[in-house]
Amino acid sequence: MPLVRGDGTAGAIVLLFPEGREGFVMKKTWRRKAALAGILLLLPLLSGCISNYKDIDRRMFVTAIGIDPGSGGKKFRVSLKLALPQGDPTKAQERVAVLSQEADSLSETLRLLKSRVEKELDYAHCKALIIGEEQARKDILHIMDWVVRRRDMQLILNVAVGSPTAEQVLKLKPSTEQIPSNSLILSLSRQGTESPFITSVFSYRLYRNLFEPGLDPVLTIIEARGKTGFIMDRMALFDKHRSRLTLNPDEARLFNLLERKNVQTNLPARYDGKLYEYYIETSKASYRLSTGDVGRPRLTYKVSIAGILEESSGEETMTQHLLERLARESEEKLEKQFEELLRKFRDSESDPLGWGLHYGARRFDNRNEMKDWKERLPDLEIKVKVKVQIKYSGMIR
Structure with missing residues (x-):
């Protein structure tokens, strides 16, 4: 549209852009292209994660871990209490298995246990760590260092001492238990029973007390009685490595x-x-x-x-x-x-x-x-x- 000046001559409208507008548009376009290229580079990695994912029917969930001294020259005996998922969620009966393996290191025992099952072992629902009474008298610092370092184990594991062994405690099948290891978890965490003889200790707290000067850890002792019963009415006091004292x-x-x-x-x-x-x-x-x-x-x-x-x-x-x-x-x-x-x-x-x-x-x-x-x-x-x-x-x- 022509613009009439004050002297009567015709002119044209001139649109003035801010200085550097063309450079700003080019820079914004370059950023979009760089972001798109980054997304394309990450797509192969995402596909790899998806391909390694295991469905629930290809997993065995570890609900509790027990650690005892090994035999025959082996240093550790590790027991896993497994909850096997059911196809029908309305079933009241849960399938449970306890697997044990001995080796010179804790990491090696888990690798050997993986070779004995057809499904992936999942530790996301593991809520209890039971240390055998004999092992507690020897050393627990090595065990707690291993637990804290593993990325797939939670720092809110309920820790206790198993008597006479951690494996026997894991093999218990209380008649009142509907979910595997739930009786241990509810008792140790005080979410169920509130017993005056039980002290609740998470793995992060135990690990802290093992290194904190001037404060020693204490753990509840779980005593297995038969195949279906247990009692928690004693405690074990530790120094920075092993059990030193038992409270009645x-x-x-x-x-x-x-x-x-x-x-x-x-x-x-x-x-x-x-x-x-x-x-x-x-x-x-x-x-x-x-x-x-x-x-x-x-x-x-x-x-x-x-x-x-x-x-x-x-x-x-x-x-x-x-x-x-x-x-x-x-x-x-x-x-x-x-x-x-x-x-x-x-x-x-x-x-x-x-x-x-x-x-x-x-x-x-x-x-x-x-x-x-x-x-x-x-x-x-x-x-x-x-x-x-x-x-x-x-x-x-």
Whole structure:
């Protein structure tokens, strides 16, 4: 369209583009071509991944791993508990198999196990690692280093000690179990039962405690009973390599009362020759570590427990005075039991509650603080103060 100037002459419309517009368009086109070329180069790699994918009917899912010492000159015996997928998901019966193999290395045992099955072993659903009792007394550091390094094993494996062997624990078939290894997983993770004798330890936490100065790991012991039953009421305390100490059921319960809050359990109280049982509603424990530059170090624990009377073997009417007497009797007994347990930790130089970590966190000499703590630990003075409150005598309808 002609443009009329002020002098009456005709002109033309001139469109002015920003400077460098042509270069910008060419650069954008070049980027698109480069991106397209990159996609074309990646397509062969994607096709390779797809070709290596195995359908679910070509997989065997490993739900638990057990590790024991080998025999005949072999170092390890590894057992895998396998869940075999079913074609009909409505079937209630699950097919389970346990395979065992011995070799001089853990990696080699899995390679040999792959040669014994026709399907791919899948570890994505593996949720439990059981270390045999004999193997736990020898060494667990090698095992945990291997577990953490493998890319196909999760760091949230529930770890425990199997008695008498990990293989026997994996071969158990509880009548209440509907999913392979589900009874072990629900018990160890406390997602099912909340037992006062069980401590839940994931593989990442165990590996951390094996290297953390001033804090030693502790694991639940699973004892196989027959072919269908097990019991978890003991614990194994470790140093940085092996099991050093075993806690009986009473000690395991006391340890959990010190280690975490609101442990659901019952405790006995005796008065006038009669036995009473009270249920714990709330509980908590705290401690103070006094370690001056000179003198004997002192560890003071305070434990608070509140509960209700659950069982009585006498015929007396429950009064507030009687509840207070039961609480005082229970306090005296618990203080002695806690002090005996803590002295047992001190004398064995085991530290599952992290006293050494507490000591080192308040020092600035990183090179020598753990050495100083080990030298002062045998002289540690231990005192426990327990406060028990039995609030009411339960319900009688």
